[in-house]
Amino acid sequence: MPKGFFNVPKALNEPVKSYAPGTPEREQVLKAYKELWNTSIDVPLYIGKEQIKTGNTKTMSAPHDHQHIVGTYHLAEKTHVEKAIAEALEARKAWASLPWEHRASIFLKAAELIAGPYRAKINAATMIAQSKTVHQAEIDAACELIDFLRFNVEFMTQIYQDQPYSPSDVWNRVEYRPLEGFVYAVTPFNFTAIAANLPASAAMMGNTVVWKPSDSQVFSAKVIIDIFKEAGLPDGVINVVFGDPIMITDTVLASPDFAGIHYTGSTFVFKEIWAKIGANIHTYKTYPRIVGETGGKDFILAHPSADPIQVAANSIRGAFEFQGQKCSAASRAYFPKSLWPAIKAEFDKEIPTIKMGSPEDLNNFFTAVIHEGSFDKLVSYIEQAKQDADAEIIFGGGYDKSKGWFVEPTIILTTNPKYKTMETELFGPVLTIYIYEDAEWSSVLKLIDETSEYALTGAVFSEDRYAINEAAKALENAAGNFYINDKPTGAVVGNQPFGGARASGTNDKAGSAQNLLRWVSPRTIKETFVTPVNYRYPFLG
Numbered sequence: 001m002p003k004g005f006f007n008v009p010k011a012l013n014e015p016v017k018s019y020a021p022g023t024p025e026r027e028q029v030l031k032a033y034k035e036l037w038n039t040s041i042d043v044p045l046y047i048g049k050e051q052i053k054t055g056n057t058k059t060m061s062a063p064h065d066h067q068h069i070v071g072t073y074h075l076a077e078k079t080h081v082e083k084a085i086a087e088a089l090e091a092r093k094a095w096a097s098l099p100w101e102h103r104a105s106i107f108l109k110a111a112e113l114i115a116g117p118y119r120a121k122i123n124a125a126t127m128i129a130q131s132k133t134v135h136q137a138e139i140d141a142a143c144e145l146i147d148f149l150r151f152n153v154e155f156m157t158q159i160y161q162d163q164p165y166s167p168s169d170v171w172n173r174v175e176y177r178p179l180e181g182f183v184y185a186v187t188p189f190n191f192t193a194i195a196a197n198l199p200a201s202a203a204m205m206g207n208t209v210v211w212k213p214s215d216s217q218v219f220s221a222k223v224i225i226d227i228f229k230e231a232g233l234p235d236g237v238i239n240v241v242f243g244d245p246i247m248i249t250d251t252v253l254a255s256p257d258f259a260g261i262h263y264t265g266s267t268f269v270f271k272e273i274w275a276k277i278g279a280n281i282h283t284y285k286t287y288p289r290i291v292g293e294t295g296g297k298d299f300i301l302a303h304p305s306a307d308p309i310q311v312a313a314n315s316i317r318g319a320f321e322f323q324g325q326k327c328s329a330a331s332r333a334y335f336p337k338s339l340w341p342a343i344k345a346e347f348d349k350e351i352p353t354i355k356m357g358s359p360e361d362l363n364n365f366f367t368a369v370i371h372e373g374s375f376d377k378l379v380s381y382i383e384q385a386k387q388d389a390d391a392e393i394i395f396g397g398g399y400d401k402s403k404g405w406f407v408e409p410t411i412i413l414t415t416n417p418k419y420k421t422m423e424t425e426l427f428g429p430v431l432t433i434y435i436y437e438d439a440e441w442s443s444v445l446k447l448i449d450e451t452s453e454y455a456l457t458g459a460v461f462s463e464d465r466y467a468i469n470e471a472a473k474a475l476e477n478a479a480g481n482f483y484i485n486d487k488p489t490g491a492v493v494g495n496q497p498f499g500g501a502r503a504s505g506t507n508d509k510a511g512s513a514q515n516l517l518r519w520v521s522p523r524t525i526k527e528t529f530v531t532p533v534n535y536r537y538p539f540l541g
């Protein structure tokens with residue numbers, strides 16, 4: 001047992017490297033990219049101490065060059081999922097009773113491995129698997145992941161330090177026990193950092209995990225699990241299974257020991273999982289924790305007092321970085337009529353300069369969307385907009401899937417504030433703009449609040465403090481992360497705890513102590529020093 005109250009290293013945000021021409025990091029990441037591109041990897045399931053190759057495989061390719069195979073991965077059968085659950089429960093016995101400083105050490109070591117020797121590899125893997133530019137890979141796979149690991153260790157200690165009051169004759173203590181059972185982590189394709197954080201945050205608090213990554217992120221998921229193992233994560237603490245998401249989920253949710261889900265992905269899938277948990281509730285030994293961060297229909301609102309150049313620049317970044325595939329990406333915008341000509345002039349100047357292509361060419365700001373399903377969905381909305389009388393494509397609208405899943409940065413102008421693409425999450429590089437009469441400012445706030453089922457992120461641009469205050473108040477429930485004079489993307493761990501409400505999720509704020517609290521079940525211990533020896537109270541006379 002610990003013989004000291006240990007302080008962990010102060011969590012600091014990892015500085016973002018520039019990758020400017022001539023920098024060593026640029027050379028290192030391009031070298032790592034080439035190496036990964038020219039070797040084929042074979043990814044097993046990670047279950048207990050075994051790395052299992054089932055022989056039933058799928059290939060992996062890069063979204064920007066779908067004919068180039070970068071590896072294969074093995075698919076789980078039901079029996080593998082059951083084995084993963086059994087191994088998680090077995091590993092829990094030792095892991096849950098390991099003093100916290102050892103858990104902290106493992107994840108702090110993983111952070112340093114990513115910051116140093118594995119930085120180029122994890123970034124290159126993310127550039128290949130998810131078609132991120134080097135900057136997008138750096139802020140995700142390197143910096144955000146490092147920040148999650150460092151800050152969560154600090155948050156863990158803050159939670160443990162949160163203790164109740166004790167009078168002199170009694171000592172009250174709270175122990176933050178891991179959940180009784182195992183945790184299921186289901187992760188999306190779009191952030192390597194989220195993929196790592198969902199299993200890691202639960203494991204950090206003493207839980208053991210069955211992790212199911214997205215089929216489109218297996219390539220970079222392998223780098224994560226290998227780093228965790230090198231950092232000393234014991235076998236069975238995080239078990240990784242790939243394959244049919246419904247079969248895997250149904251098998252996990254059928255276990256009486258299922259104690260919680262840490263999910264990020266689309267809203268529909270999360271609601272389906274929630275319904276299944278509800279239907280199975282009599283099966284479980286404990287009420288499962290349900291934590292899910294899901295879709296968004298994130299907005300940018302400009303007030304007539306806003307600076308049009310700032311509005312245009314932040315709309316381009318907010319809507320088109322990583323091809324609009326961030327849950328926080330701006331996908332609907334509301335601009336005042338008086339400002340629109342100046343904003344449009346900026347778009348005319350800037351959007352044609354955006355270069356699209358492989359992330360290996362560092363001149364490209366923009367690459368491919370994740371897979372054919374996403375490409376086809378985006379094309380269908382773009383084609384529909386070309387037909388609809390209340391929509392007009394004013395930028396982009398082109399697409400080409402011959403080599404990669406390329407969809408141009410596209411802007412739709414609509415006269416209908418409830419047009420389909422103002423309401424529905426497309427998860428791609430499509431921004432829809434509605435121009436409002438300046439005098440309608442206050443009713444536009446109501447319109448934004450009521451247009452979509454989501455409430456993830458949103459931004460207001462204004463130089464007028466009264467307008468900013470009015471917007472912040474009127475849109476109080478329209479976004480879990482609200483930005484003033486900034487784009488609605490790019491939340492930083494430890495700075496802007498992230499998550500949305502309404503259909504966007506349970507708002508358990510990734511990258512904060514609030515999230516970690518969901519992975520513990522506190523036990524209160526009251527110890528009395530002088531114990532009563534007579535049942536009679538003084539009032540009995």
Ligand code: NAD
Nearest residue numbers: 187188189213214245246249265266269293294295296327
């Ligand atoms: P997705 O819903 O397709 O997949 C997410 C995960 O769920 C994957 O692991 C997938 O295999 C699994 N899955 C798919 N169908 C399933 C089913 N029927 N049962 C159980 N599991 C199933 O999402 P995606 O395309 O990987 O990611 C994009 C989505 O994630 C967007 O909606 C985006 O807004 C959301 N997202 C939200 C946040 C946030 O913090 N709010 C962050 C990132 C992504």
